[in-house]
Amino acid sequence: MPFAEQTAPPTRREQILAAAAELFARHGFHGVGINDIGAAVGISGPALYRHFRSKDAVLGEMLTSISELLLAGAQSRVRDAVDPEESIRALIGWQVDFALANPALITVQERDLGNLADADRQRVRALQRRYVEVWVTTIRRSRPEVGEPAARAAAHALFGLINSTPHSAHLDRGQMTDLLAAMAYAAVHSLT
Template sequence: MTPTAKQTRREQILSAAAELFARHGFHGVGIDDIGAAVGISGPALYRHFRSKDAMLGEMLTAISERLLDGGRARVDAAADPEAALRALVGWHVDFALDDPALITVQMRNLANLTDPDRRRVRALQRGYVEVWVRVVQDGVRGVDEPTARAAAHAVFGLINSTPHSAHLDREQMAALLTRMALASITSSGAPRTDQPA
C-alpha cells in the first residue's frame, strides 16, 4: 500500500468515526462499528490506529489544526481588517456547514481525550481564539480585548449550531450565518471616548 493510499484510508476511517461519534456518542460506538462503516473488520483498524482514544485524539487535533491554520492563512491574505474579518467568518461558516459531524464531535468530546491530547487541542483552540480576538479588535472600532474575546465565543456558538439549525440549502445557510455573524461582531463596537455618544 502506498503512503497516499494509506493516508486516504486513515482519512476514510476518521470520517466514518466522526459520523458515528456525532450520531451515537463516543462511548456508544465500538471498533467493530467503525470497521463496518469502512468495510473492514474492527481488529483491522488497529493497523491504522492503536485505539479508539487515539482515533479521537487525532480527529480533534486535526480539526483544531485545520481551523487555526486556515484562519491564519485567510487573515494573512486579506487586504485590510474588514476583509480579514469577512474572510475569517467565511472560513468558519464553510467549515461548520461542510463538516457538521466534526463540529458535533469537537463540542461533545473534549473530556474524552487523553490528557496529552486534551492539552494539545486546548492550546490549538486558544490559538484560534486569539486570531479572532486580534481580527475583531482590528476590524471593529472601539472593541477592547475582553469584548472581542466574548464576541468571538458568541459567534462560535452561532456558527457551530449548524448541525441543529441548518434548515436552508447550503448557499442560503452560508449567507444567513455570514450576515448574522458579521452583524453581531460589528455591533460589539463601542463609540470612542473622544467622540460624543
C-alpha cells in the same frame, strides 16, 4: 490533514476518521466500538489497529487535526486579507464553510472533547486558544474601539452562532451560508 479539502481520493486512515466522526456524532464516543468503525469503512474492527492504536487515538487525531486545520485556515485568511474588514469577512466565511461542511465534527468537538486523553486534550485546547486569539486580534483590528474582553466574548459568541449548524441548518447550503455570514458580520459590527 484528514479534513482538508482534497482532490485525491481519501486514504484509508482518512476514511476511518470521517466514518468515526459520523458515528461519534450520532451515537457518542462511548456508544461506538472499534467494530462499528471498521464496519463503516468495510474492514474488521481488529484491522483498524493497523491504522490507529485505539479508539481514543482515533478521537485524538480527529480533534487535533480539525483544530490544526481551523487554525491554519484562519491564519492564512487573515494573512491574505488586504484590510481588517476583509480579514473579518474571511474568518467568518472560513468558520461558516467549515461548520456547514462538517456538522459531525462540530458535534463531536462540542460533545466529546472531554473524552480525549490528557495529552490530546491539552494539545487541542492549546490550538483552540490560538484560534480564538486570531479572532480576537482580527475583531479588534476591525473594531479598534472594542476592548479585549468584549472581543473575546464576541469571538466565543460567534462560534456559538456558527457552530449551531448541526441543529439549525434547515435551509439549503447556499442560503444557510449567506444567513450565518450576514448574522455573524452584523454581530461584529454591533460591538461598541
